Amino acid sequence: MQTKQLSRRTVLAGAGAALTTVASPAIIGGTARAAQELVFVGFGGAYQNGQAKVFFEPFERETGIKIVQTTGVELAKLRAQVQSKNVEWDLICLPDRLRYAALRDDLLAKLDYSRLDVSSILKETVTERCVGAIVFASQITYATKAFPNGAPKTWADVWDTQKFPGRRGIYSAVTYTLEFALLADGVPKDKLYPLDVERALKSLAKFKQNAVWWTQFPQVEQMLQTQEIAVTSWTRAPSLIIEGKPFGISFDGAAISYEGWTIPNGSKNFDAAMKFIAFALDPKRQAELTKHVAFGPTNQKALPLIDPKVAAVLASTPENFKQGFLFSGDFWGANLDKVTERFNEWRLG
Amino acid sequence: MKRQLNTATLLSVPMLFVGVLFLLPLAFAVAISFDLPNFSVRNYSRIVDVPVYTAVYLRTLRVAASVTVICLILGYPTAYFLSQLAPRARAVAVTLVGLPFMLSVLVRNYAWMTLLQDTGLINRVLLNLGLVEQPVRLMYNEFGVIIAMVNMLVPYVIFPVLSALLAIQPDLRTASASLGAPPFQTFVKVTLPLSAAGTAAGCLLTFIVALGFYITPAMLGGPNEMTISSLIAFNVKEVLNWPFAFSLATTLLGATVVLFFIYRVIVPTQGMGRPA
Secondary structure (H helix, E strand, O other): OHHHHOOHHHHHHHHHHHHHHHHHHHHHOHHHHHOOEEEEEEOOHHHHHHHHHHHHHHHHHHHOOEEEEEEOOOHHHHHHHHHOOOOOOOEEEEEHHHHHHHHHOOOEOOOOHHHOOOOOEOHHHEEOOEEEEEEEEEEEEEEHHHOOOOOOOOHHHHHOOOOOOOOEEEEOOOOOHHHHHHHHOOOOHHHOOOOOHHHHHHHHHHHOOOOEEEOOOOHHHHHHHOOOOOEEEEOOHHHHHHOOOOEEEEEEEEEEEEEEEEOEOOOOOHHHHHHHHHHHOOHHHHHHHOOOOOOEEOEHHHHHHOOHHHHOOOOOOHHHHOOOEEOOHHHHHHHHHHHHHHHHHHHHO | OHHHHHHHHHHHHHHHHHHHHHHHHHHHHHHHHOOOOOOOOHHHHHHHHOHHHHHHHHHHHHHHHHHHHHHHHHHHHHHHHHHHOOHHHHHHHHHHHHHHHHOOHHHHHHHHHHHHOOOOHHHHHHHHOOOOOOOOOOOOOHHHHHHHHHHHHHHHHHHHHHHHHHOOOHHHHHHHHHOOOOHHHHHHHHHHHHOHHHHHHHHHHHHHHHHOOOHHHHHHOOOOOOOHHHHHHHHHHHOOOHHHHHHHHHHHHHHHHHHHHHHHHHOOOOOOOOOO
């Protein structure tokens, strides 16, 4: 019925409107569109799905700013973007491990702290160009059935193959692994850095032949389940323990690290990105994220809001945090290259 | 003349593609490895001075060469067998040979792990049959790496050899037989030389692809199973030392090119090759 009443003028007007809509991005240019959008790059998987539910979707509803998601956090890509002055990403949840190289190459923008409330954020994670988002740990992880009469609790226990028999898994990289080798050898955790690399390698020599040296984090679940290994250092057990998988962890001597919100240097949407970071630091939202992935909040006010069963396996509760040590992204940023070269030489020797 | 011109026009598109998207970036990478515009060889001196790099180059070349030889030993008879099949059966068999290409390398690595690890299928069967008392170390060493790499690379030998074998006129073999040559002699004097070009191409392809492997050695190898590609990836992705990464890559490329020329001298690559 309606269609019959359409006059020629209406049709023309409609066509005109349609044309304007199609043409408008070209007329107004990229900036108008960009103000409505933020490009986030993450690690994918359950973690990013959780971030979408807890942060991105509510933020979009509240502010009208759309968050476009992509995956594959790689400094090489970030550097290529910043150096070609064609920055696609606006928000990165950056592991502290990568922060040093990002700062050295001037890839991150200075955050505007006048717009953030960081009074209850874990102070170790608050720096000029990065503010803590989540806390995680690499820690002693074992298959519970491998140790029916008591499991290893400290790195010295893990190194003691007489008292705690079973094959060890070793993360085949210098980060984490050398720290644990030193703790096992009796170095106090507040005296770890700068690392005594030679002493660490000597301590590690015990496992050069009889351990499984793994490189891919997802590999470990299968290796623990089939008892290919009995105990290893790992980062992903807390989520699995909450799901009821037969794994155990110990926070004693755990390497505690964090990811922080950062904005690439040269992002076209700095303002909107700052608005998002302020939104994401909220304790209620940080607590909500733990329902999707077992990473600890950086906001101390989030802790009381978390299911105690979940909180027990998170690295940021005061009782777990104080058993571990803060992994030094700065030490590794400055030394990763040289220490890895020495480590490779040791592996071949 | 006109036909040549047309061919040139047709070729210009892929050549432009290769030139702009491959050769030009490659030239940039080489330039960066020499710190141009401030020429220096510091990255190359590091490769020479730190023994790790030479050791890893040699290891990478050795693994690639072993894999190529094993692929040839397994691939040539397979291709010969396939060439003797009726066309319909051959189509099915060729599809089966190509099937593993449909699985990602990562999936195949995990599959090999479930077979080869101490608690894996093979060791469990051996233990249950009482053939061994302790699990046999089938992975976390070079053995596991080579098995998995051969599995992934053997089609690179099979396909070129097969097409070379199929291109041989059957009459030639009949003629050889009618002149009194027993089958083995026909094979050595006729079939082998005529398929040499395809075999050479297959081996070269396998060797070059094998040089680039790094996930498989990392997952199935032991602590000393390092490859040069893993060191390149580390320098590109972890420490962002691109000049050094590019100098490692350029050296690998240079070594491959040198090997390629040596190989060209040793192995006949003409279609109607002389007996080797």
